[in-house]
Structures are given as structure tokens and as C-alpha cells.
Amino acid sequence: MFKRINKYWWCQILGWLVYFVLNCFYYNTMDRSGFKLSDAVNLLIFIVLGILSTHLFRTLINKRNWVVYTMERQILLFFAMVAGTALTLYISYYSLMYFIFDYTRRDLITGVIKDLVSDFVLSFVWWMIYYIWHYIERNRSAQVDQLKLETTVKELELKTIKAQLNPHFIFNALNSIRALIDENPQRARTAITELSNILRSSMQTEKAETVSLENELNIVKDYLALEHIRFEERLNVKYEIDPDTLELQVPPMMLQTLVENAIKHGISRIIMGGSVYINSSLKGMQHVITIENTGQLIENGTKGNGFGLQSTRQRLSLLFGNRASFEIRNKDEQTVEATVIMPLL
Incomplete structure (x- = not known):
């Protein structure tokens, strides 16, 4: 069963698992109220939405064959993906929390800015890892192709x-x-x-x-x-x-x-x-x-x-x-x- 899971999904699972562990550590050490069951539920919902939003935008750029773009277009695409993923994650999370759990924030302006910045940072890290991974893979493939060409x-x-x-x-x-x-x-x-x-x-x-x-x-x-x-x-x-x-x-x-x-x-x-x-x-x-x-x-x-x-x-x-x-x-x-x-x- 596990052998059928490709590298991308392994990275998704392990990456978000690390994010979950770090948040658990934060709640238990930095937050005086401790890590409650409601916090765990909210965090799991956020992670599921994070996986869905990143996978959605990954699917979109793969369909457009982004790897053949020029370096300038890839940089613009990178920031567009960061912004799109962060906004999608933020809107979907708080829409779900509001309509299902009737959740509203008291510190509206400060909370929105804080959460948006947090989502942008998280999205930036995710896409940076994704781009670096593909850069290394393309270089490795190019080297293999070059060796095959030289051998031929x-x-x-x-x-x-x-x-x-x-x-x-x-x-x-x-x-x-x-x-x-x-x-x-x-x-x-x-x-x-x-x-x-x-x-x-x-x-x-x-x-x-x-x-x-x-x-x-x-x-x-x-x-x-x-x-x-x-x-x-x-x-x-x-x-x-x-x-x-x-x-x-x-x-x-x-x-x-x-x-x-x-x-x-x-x-x-x-x-x-x-x-x-x-x-x-x-x-x-x-x-x-x-x-x-x-x-x-x-x-x-x-x-x-x-x-x-x-x-x-x-x-x-x-x-x-x-x-x-x-x-x-x-x-x-x-x-x-x-x-x-x-x-x-």
C-alpha cells in the first residue's frame, strides 16, 4: 500500500505532519491555556485545507507545463502561486469555521492581518520547497541526459x-x-x-x-x-x-x-x-x-x-x-x- 504513494504525497504528508507537531509543541510550551481538543480539531481542519489548496494550485500549474517557462515567468508564477494558495487557504478556513462552527474573531483587523501574514509565510515555504525540489530534479535529469548523450x-x-x-x-x-x-x-x-x-x-x-x-x-x-x-x-x-x-x-x-x-x-x-x-x-x-x-x-x-x-x-x-x-x-x-x-x- 505505502509503495503506491509517490514522492509528492509523501512530502505532503510528512511536511504537514511536521507543521502539526510544531504547533502542538507551541501550544504546550508557549500558550498558557495549553493544547485543547478544540485546538487539535482546528489545526487538523487547517492542515486538510492546506493540503487541498496547495494540491489545487500544483495541479493548475502542472497542466500548463510550467517547467518550460522562462526564468522570469517562473518567478512571477511563484509569487502568484504563493498569493493564490495563501488567500485560498485563509478564505476557505475562516468560511468553514464561520458557517459550520459559527466562529468569529473579536480582534478583526489585527487578526486578519496576522493570519494572512502567517498563511503567506506558510505558503511561501511550501512553494519554495516545491520549486527547489523540481530544480534539483531537472538538473539531475539534465545530467543523466547529458551522460546518455555523451555515451551515445x-x-x-x-x-x-x-x-x-x-x-x-x-x-x-x-x-x-x-x-x-x-x-x-x-x-x-x-x-x-x-x-x-x-x-x-x-x-x-x-x-x-x-x-x-x-x-x-x-x-x-x-x-x-x-x-x-x-x-x-x-x-x-x-x-x-x-x-x-x-x-x-x-x-x-x-x-x-x-x-x-x-x-x-x-x-x-x-x-x-x-x-x-x-x-x-x-x-x-x-x-x-x-x-x-x-x-x-x-x-x-x-x-x-x-x-x-x-x-x-x-x-x-x-x-x-x-x-x-x-x-x-x-x-x-x-x-x-x-x-x-x-x-x-
Whole structure:
């Protein structure tokens, strides 16, 4: 039964109950005549009329959808509601007391002014609480809507980036396979098998914002196996993976993109080939992934601004904000180092 009562009626009941208790306290401590049964009846009648009058004007302004008004109109509406509620409460209370209980005041002018001021103060407090409550609720709803909008935008951006990554990767892989068809058909068939494994894995993780490092490594190993067919002994790969990092979440296709970048812009440009070193470790509350490859960044070119590197920065920013970072640099005269740092939480 109580669960069906909404917040508004709970506030009405509790607020007027507090008003009743305060009046009881006043009569028992400040009034020498004490709190009589007639006082309790009058007070209960006043409270019932107070609930009815405030609810009446609340219903009226809700029907006019007052929350969409400008601030100036809401201020005017506030004072109009205070005055309307106070006058309605005063007139209804004393009309009822006069016609039913034949009640008249001896101190007419002073009593009217005193009671009107009291009703205006009471009405002002009621409407002030009501307005503040709705102001807080609207702000909270606006914040929730803003978060939902930001989440939706983030998801759309991630999907856009992933939609660009897959064709980008497939194009490069098909170029590699095409180079093998005439030279060694058997190796080309093997390359197609490796490519199908990569595509199957990427399709399974396409809808996810993050995947485990272990799944990402499986795609990388298939990709490097495909590339090893093309480079043969010119490509050496070394892994150093902390087992505790295998279940940690990373953006899908991020590691594969960085490894592909190392092959395309590093190993493939060196006649003797080179090495790719992949490291995953924990440093405090951070997950650090390092990829080193033989080669050099071109200082006067678009250093670190290729599509794969840009997509890595964007996805890290979307998923982790400023808690994640990505850096690529020349470690020495023969090695390029790419470092991704992500938070554990």
C-alpha cells in the first residue's frame, strides 16, 4: 500500500505532519491555556485545507507545463502561486469555521492581518520547497541526459573508427596475399587461411568496446603468421607477456593496428628486415603495452599521425579519457617504440 504513494504525497504528508507537531509543541510550551481538543480539531481542519489548496494550485500549474517557462515567468508564477494558495487557504478556513462552527474573531483587523501574514509565510515555504525540489530534479535529469548523450556519441565514434579499421586492415592483407599468388600459390592459400582466422576473430569482437588482451593477442599472432609467410627469415617476433595481463581489457584491434604499423612502416622498408618485440606488463595501477620494431620515424614527415595511430589515440581517449596515454618515438637509432598506458580500473 505505502509503495503506491509517490514522492509528492509523501512530502505532503510528512511536511504537514511536521507543521502539526510544531504547533502542538507551541501550544504546550508557549500558550498558557495549553493544547485543547478544540485546538487539535482546528489545526487538523487547517492542515486538510492546506493540503487541498496547495494540491489545487500544483495541479493548475502542472497542466500548463510550467517547467518550460522562462526564468522570469517562473518567478512571477511563484509569487502568484504563493498569493493564490495563501488567500485560498485563509478564505476557505475562516468560511468553514464561520458557517459550520459559527466562529468569529473579536480582534478583526489585527487578526486578519496576522493570519494572512502567517498563511503567506506558510505558503511561501511550501512553494519554495516545491520549486527547489523540481530544480534539483531537472538538473539531475539534465545530467543523466547529458551522460546518455555523451555515451551515445562515444559509441558512435567507436563504431565509426572500427568500421574504418577493418577495411583498412583487409586492404593491406589482400595486398600481401596478392603478392604471393604468382610467387608461391601454396603460401597464398595458407595466407588466406590466416586472414580468415583474423576476420572471424574481428567479427566476434566488432560490437564490443573492449576485449581481453588474450583475444587481441590471438589476432596479432594470426596476423604475424600471415606476414611471416611474406617476410620469412626477415621477420623476427618476440613476446614478453605478463600472465596477469591476459584478462585485462583493451580496445579491439588496437594491438593488431600497432603491430601492422610496425610492419608496414618499419620492417617492410628495411632490406634485411628486422624484429618486432611485444611486451605487456603491470606497473602499479596501470597496464603498459610496449611494441618495439626495427626502423625509424621520419622526423620531417607526419610523425605519429597516420590513420592507425590516430585511431589508437581516439579510442583510448574515448574509453579512458586522460587516464590513458599513447606515445610513439625513436628509442634509439635503430628502434621505434610505441607505448600504451591504460588504467586498471
